[in-house]
Amino acid sequence: MNVAVVGGGIGGMMTALWLAKRGAHVTIFEQNDRLGGRLSFIERDGFRIDAGPTIVLLPEKLRTFLSDVGITEDEYELVHCDPMYTIHFSDGVSYTKYADVERQKQEIARLFPGEEKGFQRFMNEMREYFAKGDELILTKSFIKKQTFFTKETMALFSRMRAYQSVKTSMARYFHDERLQLAYSLQTLYIGGNPYTTPSLYSLVSFSEHAHGVYYVKGGYASLVSLLARKLEEAGVTVRLQTKVEQYEVNGSTVEALYAKGEKYRFDAFVMNTDEPTMMTKKRRWIPSSSCVLLYMGLRKTYDAPIHQFFLPHDFQQHMGDVFDRKVVPQDPSFYTFYPSAVDRTLAPEGKSVLYVLIPVPAGRHIDWMKQDRWIVRIVDEVEKRAFPNVKQAIEWMHVRTPLDAHREGLYDGGMFGIAPTLFQSGPFRPQVKSTRYENVYGVGASIHPGGGVPVVMQGAKLCAQQISRDWSEE
Incomplete structure (x- = not known):
């Protein structure tokens, strides 16, 4: 069985590994120059910090799934928070x-x-x-x-x-x-x-x-290199910087895909993309919220916890700004991730890294290029409530907005796939097998059971099992 995996996020990588274990010939098509999807690093001048997920939940599931694809516990370290x-x-x-x-x-x-x-x-x-x-x-x-x-x-x-x-x-x-x-x-x-x-x-x-609650020593994204090595060992073909341009469809079956002007035929297609258009006939979904993310390299260290949440005077108003009114929140809550509290490998001696996340609306209707003053106000608030004199300590800062998320292929600029509403959960969420095409499958944050790295891995296992069942019946 020849299988194409379109998208090399964690879901795509795990599905490819489980299918390869079952004897399938798997090719991953990834439009970016790296694997890992949301799991990536911001690296600069000897500093390194996770760009995406930071909080490790369901550690036993994570360990089990990694073990299933051949990654042993001595290859990574989970730090208990x-x-x-x-x-x-x-x-x-x-x-x-x-x-x-x-x-x-x-x-x-x-x-x-x-x-x-x-x-x-x-x-x-x-x-x-x-x-x-x-x-x-x-x-x-x-x-x-x-x-x-x-x-x-x-x-x-x-x-x-x-x-x-x-x-x-x-x-x-x-x-x-x-x-x-x-x-x-x-x-x-x-x-x-x-x-x-x-x-x-x-x-x-x-x-x-x-x-x-756990933290992966070296950063959550350090798991990507471990999985990439396992893909190579398993004989999975990985095509980076290769965007799938279109599909050749015959009735309810997808027969081939086109990438870089070439045609590739496969028996089955796994979509590890954020927008589930190939999975159902429904064309419009409610996106999850987005975030503005501030990544900082600091020229000093702080005696601060790894994870902190800061709530505003009116949290409900912030949520209304994000989910209902879809405007830039003027008094937002924010989350700080300070991994240097438990991991000194992320920055040069005497320095540290900081990540600040502010929930904001998804979509492309806000011109984030014009929000410099708003970002300055956020940094002021971080300095006032969390990290004293942080503005003087900033060696560099990188800002990521919903527009970046949209450019990277995240659905409507939302950071977490489609939203976890009642009618986008459980049986109402796109499932691991398409209802549009007989040989198309799906995995990722927008597919049941949903988002979060261990949960996406669970979805990858369900996807691989479904493909194996379908093809063993033929």
Whole structure:
């Protein structure tokens, strides 16, 4: 069996490796000059920092999937982040999240006395929901939508009140608005609005406590070189800087693709692209949120945590600016990633790296080239609330906007694939097998089960299994 993988992101690389293990001849077509998709580095003057994902969740799944394709645990190092991160509210309260549940209850008792029981109930209920969700949703495909609507799955959705938002569902456990936000903002990891994203995604904040938050030593993107080496060992052909220009279609079958003026025939095609146009007849999807990202090389080090979140006076207004009004937020929340706190290999001696993420709307309607003053205000806020005198310490700064994301092929400039809305989740999300073409498959953040590196890897496994099943039946 000859398989084309269009796109060399993590999903495409993992699918190629699993298919190669099953004896397929695989060719990856990647339009950029590197593999890895969202996993990449910003490198400059001896500094290196992740450009994309930073927080490692579901570490056991990550380890298992890497092991499945031949990468052993002595080839990379996962650093446990404990404390996991601190959330700074505009009223001056700073709430720290810990891996240990008892330590977390102490923190809640200190800042929000009386809320400890709600947290324990959250952990107890979510533990059961997570096990069921993993079994019934995360590890399955729903190529036929009706296979999703079982008694068990409907019972889980009913108990979790999946029709409610994550923010609303957190009010069942916490009275204080600040705690509700502390356990809702994780939807932003996958580009979702906490006020509208279905409560199913509240499992993300549970997973942080249950499974831990980790960091890959050397940067998350260091996994790309390990996977690239495995592709070479497996005999996978990789064609970089090779954009697929069009497809040759015969009825409901894709027979060939054209790239650089040449025609290539394959039995099956795996789409590891962000826009799922080859996967369904639907032509318009709601994109996830986007981000403005500031990458900095600093000429000094700070005694600061690796992960911090800073919330504004009116977080709901920020989310409305991003998801409803689609305007540049004037008082935004922001996230800081300071990996030099745990990894001294990323910068020259006595220096460090910093990454600042600000959620902003997707789309191309904002002229980010004219937002210099806004970016200066963000840096001012970072200096005021997080890193004192950081402006004097900046050796260089690189800015990435939704326009860059769009140029890189991310759907409508959204950073996380299509949005995790109720009707773009589970059976309503594009699945690993196309409903338009018999021999087209899909993998990536826009395909079920969704975004996040380990979850995309799960999707790659589902994709490879589906292709193997289809071709063994012929």
